[in-house]
Amino acid sequence: MVNLNVKFCGVDFKNPLVLASGILGVTGDSLRYVVQCGAGGVTSKSVWLKRHKGHPNPVIIANEYYMLNAVGLPDAGIEKAKDELGKFLKEGSAPLIASIVAGKQSDFGDVAEEVSKINPHILEINISCPNVDDEFGKPFACSTIDAAKVVEEVKKRTKLPISVKLSPNVSNIAEIAKAVESAGADAITAINTVGPGMEIDIDMRTPVLANRVGGLSGPAIKPLAIKAVFDIYKAVKIPIIGTGGVLTGRDAIAMMMAGATLVGIGTAVYYRGAEVFGLAVKEMKEWCKNEGVKNIEEIIGAVHL
Amino acid sequence: MSDIPKSVKILDIVQENSLVKTYTLDISLHGKPGQFCNIWIPRLNEKPFSVADDDGKVMKFSIAEIGPFTQELAKKKVGDKVGIRGPYGKGFEYKKGEHLVFLAGGYGAAPLYFLARQAGEDGCEIEFIVGARSENLLLYIDKIKKLKNVHLHIATDDGSKGYRGYNIEVLKEILLNKKIDHIYTCGPEIMMKKVSEMAFEKNIPAQISVERYMKCGFGICGNCVNDGTGAPSCKKGPVMSNEEVRKLKDFGQYHRDEEGMKVKL
Known part of the structure; x- marks a missing residue:
């Protein structure tokens, strides 16, 4: 018998695979559906304080190597989030990581306080979405000072454990991780999408995404994500949700060996359907069985000698 | 890919x-x-x-x-x-040689015409009901008339062509008088909700095209998820069996806008 249970920020997950923010996750029922497909936990789409419009279509394009998206964080705001996430929490099928986003430091505090009222298990602070205008996400996760300020603000306004989602689009992600740890973060989620990148339709002579640029995810970014998690694990003591390009159970194990306690799965839903969670759990169990691993927690950080 | x-x-x-x-x-x-x-x-x-x-x-x-x-x-x-x-998404399916009834409201006539052409050639007999507010909004009438094994029925709300009233009344009449193996519908959701109920009462299988606000089309963005199942309708639909449709809590009640907010039908 293989035990895939992990404890993360004091919360028990029946397996380490969690839905990454931004994929599905618009409604309570959709989060429950992902749990039924085998996820150990789920992350909501990023919640804004007020209604936030996304970008026009196309918002997502993909092929066998990568996905490029600029959905633009559409959200109906805090009241809808309370309804939908509250419904999911009431059913109690798995732990909920509520992702929050804001354009200003003080708004991060407000949305954290409001979302905390429905008592999700963990808050994830999205300071790294590359798809919102420059005065939004990007600067926070790209500067140690700004990232730390957001964390301090959120910590003042909630008692929940917080995980800070970092951007890979910096020269030294470990430095940012250290800064948010010092500011009081309980965990790190890494990485958000890479880039942004651009795809051009040469016949139309125009970028394909309506937003022109979008965040890169999928198989192509897995080595970047693994390396980022490896670097962060060396730099901090707080646990990590490793996200980026994980498609299979073996990928998830690699991410854990680099230092992740939980593994985010998002773009893989495109390649293998929402059923990817159940499939990857099975693949993890098979590997553990063959390798004589009884508790999955044994392998966290295994490559760090 | x-x-x-x-x-x-x-x-x-x-x-x-x-x-x-x-x-x-x-x-x-x-x-x-x-x-x-x-x-x-x-x-x-x-x-x-x-x-x-x-x-x-x-x-x-x-x-x-x-x-x-x-x-x-x-x-x-x-x-x-x-x-x-x-x-x-998933399209309509049929078995060769069955007696089918199609109920199209407005633009729903287009995909059902495509289906009727294939099913008619595969030996199905089809009662094709086309409905619209008035004659000038009826779609594909001449094309449907030319199809093999297809009987056309027309309904308009204002009576400018065919039966005066809702096309659902024509469906009711056909179900009373003919032995129908399978019902197919595409059109306004209020109409399809009635078809779903009627098919359930009469114990006739039905396939229904469930339309939601779709962005990506491949089950990622999450905008088109149905309540009840929680699954994205772009992958599990748009065509669903009546059995599946009856599990949806939003069907016939509300949609979601591009930010995921409920909007009453």
Whole structure:
């Protein structure tokens, strides 16, 4: 018998695979559906304080190597989030990581306080979405000072454990991780999408995404994500949700060996359907069985000698 | 595997009625009746449209001018290019030789025409009910008349053509008088909700095209999830069996807008 249970920020997950923010996750029922497909936990789409419009279509394009998206964080705001996430929490099928986003430091505090009222298990602070205008996400996760300020603000306004989602689009992600740890973060989620990148339709002579640029995810970014998690694990003591390009159970194990306690799965839903969670759990169990691993927690950080 | 729009030429444009034009595109994506493709107009938007025909060489889409996107599309001329990707979702299915009834409201006639052509050739007998507010909004009437093994029934709300009243009344009548194996419907949700209830009461299987606000088309963005099942309708639908439809809590009640907020029907 293989035990895939992990404890993360004091919360028990029946397996380490969690839905990454931004994929599905618009409604309570959709989060429950992902749990039924085998996820150990789920992350909501990023919640804004007020209604936030996304970008026009196309918002997502993909092929066998990568996905490029600029959905633009559409959200109906805090009241809808309370309804939908509250419904999911009431059913109690798995732990909920509520992702929050804001354009200003003080708004991060407000949305954290409001979302905390429905008592999700963990808050994830999205300071790294590359798809919102420059005065939004990007600067926070790209500067140690700004990232730390957001964390301090959120910590003042909630008692929940917080995980800070970092951007890979910096020269030294470990430095940012250290800064948010010092500011009081309980965990790190890494990485958000890479880039942004651009795809051009040469016949139309125009970028394909309506937003022109979008965040890169999928198989192509897995080595970047693994390396980022490896670097962060060396730099901090707080646990990590490793996200980026994980498609299979073996990928998830690699991410854990680099230092992740939980593994985010998002773009893989495109390649293998929402059923990817159940499939990857099975693949993890098979590997553990063959390798004589009884508790999955044994392998966290295994490559760090 | 590529879900990036391809640019294709418009080969032909036909005015079907006062609102609807049929665009023939120089591509086949092997779309089936009930499936949809996303059509892209650069620097404007991209929207899902159900496949009105795909003969393995060209594809057709019958599109009503109802919003900024479709108005811009209506300005296109033969030879202009649009982007296309797909086909997405599950289409309609049938068994050879069955007696079927189709209920189309408004633009729903286009995908059901595509289905009727295939099913008729496969030996199905089809009662095809087309409904619209008035005669000038009826779609595909002449084309449906020419199909093999298809009996056309027309209903208009104002009685300007065929039965005066809702097409659902015509369906009720047919179900009373004929032995029907399977019901198919595509059109306004209020109408399809009634079909769902009627099919359940009469214990006749039905297939229903469930339309939600779709962005990506491949089960990622989460905008088109149904309540009840929580699954994305672009993957599990748009065509669902009545059994599946009856598990949906939003069907016939509300939709969600582009930010995920509930909007009453």
